[in-house]
Amino acid sequence: MDRVGTVGIVGVGLIGATIGLALRQRAVAGQVVGVDIDAQAIAAAREIGALDAGGSDLDALRPADLVVVAVPPDDVVSTAVQAAAVMKRGSILTDVASTKAEIVRALDERLAGRVRYIGGHPMAGSEGRGARMADPALLSGRPFLLTPTDRTDPAAVSMMTEVAERLGMLPVLLSPDDHDDLVAQVSHLPYLMAVAVVGAATDRAIGIGGPAFAGLGRIARGPVELWVQICRSNRAAIRRSLGQFRRELDRLERALEGEEPLEILLQRSRRRAPVDGVPLDKPPR
Amino acid sequence: MDRVGTVGIVGVGLIGATIGLALRQRAVAGQVVGVDIDAQAIAAAREIGALDAGGSDLDALRPADLVVVAVPPDDVVSTAVQAAAVMKRGSILTDVASTKAEIVRALDERLAGRVRYIGGHPMAGSEGRGARMADPALLSGRPFLLTPTDRTDPAAVSMMTEVAERLGMLPVLLSPDDHDDLVAQVSHLPYLMAVAVVGAATDRAIGIGGPAFAGLGRIARGPVELWVQICRSNRAAIRRSLGQFRRELDRLERALEGEEPLEILLQRSRRRAPVDGVPLDKPPR
Structure with missing residues (x-):
């Protein structure tokens, strides 16, 4: 895989900002764009170097080849649907929520024909919260769980497998229920x-x-x-x-x-x- | 309290050696003598600086003003009785086992009239085992639980309270059942x-x-x-x-x-x- 052109991250808390920082430090993406309803979170994420650009408007995701939805579990489905509405047709969308069956069922249905969705869950975290606690070392050697279904496009599986590896993580494929x-x-x-x-x-x-x-x-x-x-x-x-x-x-x-x-x-x-x-x-x- | 003259430590595993090292580094005792059935444990404890002298014979405890029995719980009572048999009459004996009611009941009875016994339990530990993992920092700021009863000599309470403080720990008095x-x-x-x-x-x-x-x-x-x-x-x-x-x-x-x-x-x-x-x-x- 060449480097991913533009990656969009929606929700730049601890995990979103950690992924953005790792993508930039390891030159996995040409550009990382952040979106968050909290302007202070965007400012913090830019300050630590997790983003090339950022704001509160999902329109910023238009150029994205990959969008990572890193918002709390209850907001994943609605946020992903809104993000997909502005994304290029056929680009890839993933999320990082800690539960998958419910979310994948909803998004397989609602994103079909618009973007290529695959559920994700990087098994990383710390006691910290917010972009200022972001740390790419949290990802090192940890499993990046990916949950393809029979509706998942193989291109989404292969891109996320490679992104996980290039972040220093171990991609693991599981069904959402498993x-x-x-x-x-x-x-x-x-x-x-x-x-x-x-x-x-x-x-x-x-x-x-x-x-x-x-x-x-x-x-x-x-x-x-x-x-x-x-x-x-x-x-x-x-x-x-x-x-x-x-x-x-x-x-x-x-x-x-x-x-x-x-x-x-x-x-x-x-x-x-x-x-x-x-x-x-x-x-x- | 002036410094304790001679402290004997029976069992120089992680906790015994940690206490010995802290007693010497902080100059709480004039001399620290170790006893262990395992010659390698004594060698390791001497090497890291936890002991002034050591061996396998309980006779080494004769000059001790205070003896700390730091053996596994099941061996505390028999070891303490043997140690008391060679110790100066009226000197002080404590142990570091994680359970107290059973041990204190037995030793209050069996050591009466020979040495002054008080049950102890420093709330410290690590994943490590053995003298080589000894580290006085494990004790810093941690509670040193002491379990006097109505049979405990006040001199034992005051000595162990002060030893705990001088080891950088927080002495806490509790009944054995509590x-x-x-x-x-x-x-x-x-x-x-x-x-x-x-x-x-x-x-x-x-x-x-x-x-x-x-x-x-x-x-x-x-x-x-x-x-x-x-x-x-x-x-x-x-x-x-x-x-x-x-x-x-x-x-x-x-x-x-x-x-x-x-x-x-x-x-x-x-x-x-x-x-x-x-x-x-x-x-x-």
Whole structure:
């Protein structure tokens, strides 16, 4: 792939600005144009070097060969439909929302015949928010999940696969349903567990803290508005994941009572736990 | 308090060696003597500067004014009894185990009239193990939980309070039962939750990871042998903490189903979550 001509980014928060900055630093795009309803966000994104140009008007997306919609999950569909209305016919559109089935179903339908859509989800983030916290290092070596369907144009798959690679990420192809199922397990369930552990702790217990509790605290401090949208959009997969979690919890409680060997359960999770994203040993089977 | 003359440390793993190193660097003790059944551990602790002298024989504790027993929980009582048999009458003995009620009950009884015992638990640790990973920074600003009872000599309380302060830690006095209750909430429950989340995840889900899951993975990789001992020793408090956690989980599930407002539960934990050990806002009530 030659460099992508013009990339448009709608929503220049932490992830949008991080992608813009990485695209420019790695010369993946000839030009990066940002659109955000918040003029201060555009100013911040320009200041850190994430954009060549930016403003609040979607018309800025007219020259784009690729548009990345990086707005909160509930706004993705309406924003993508508006963006597609001004984009060149046949150009490519993706999004970065943490849930995919609902969004992909809607956009496969509504963008058909206008632009080539493929759902995306870069598995990257930090505690920071906003363009000023943008950091291309957040993307390095992380999976960029892509969720093509039988309605996805192969050109969209190949462009986004290559963009992901050139951003230093690992492109991973999954169906939207598989995506939501896996992400419920490794992202949405951990968040809800952290919320429940903090919620269950008394004020005195919170006061004495400890390293593990501080780690859960960081997870539980995620942005509530975003998490409410994620939980609603991915409710079914989260429910399944909670069911599986409760079965593990039941086994651990039986083991605590001496009804089965605790050590085996602890060893199994220790062996399977990722080390900086990579499992310690090859997982069994 | 003048500097403590001689401090003995029994068990120079991560915590024992960290305390030895901090005592020497901050000139809290005139001399630090280590005892460990593992000659390599003693060699490593001497090499990093955690000890003035060391060996495998408890006789080395004869001159000690204070002995810190830093062995795994199941070995604390027998090791402390053996150490007390050679120590000067009236000198002070403490331990660093993560559970206290069971150990303090046994040692209050068995050390009475020989040495002055007070239970201790520095809330510090890392993923590392062994003397080579020792780091006095692990102690900085962390709570040093002390668990006096009505049988504890006030001299032991005041010495350990001052030692904790001079190590840069925050001495916190709790009853052994309160200690076990609070630590179950902020340390033992988070560990078991991390084990259950990793245990519930499929191999494919573990493969895609993500920042929150990586954080839980770090917790789930704790040393299994130690955790089995902690879980057995603190079973009752862990059981209560799990009960409270399940009630929070039930509320979250009802909120996911729209039966109560999810946002309020998420906001509450976000507000109460510790920021580097300190709650974001003053906790309510």
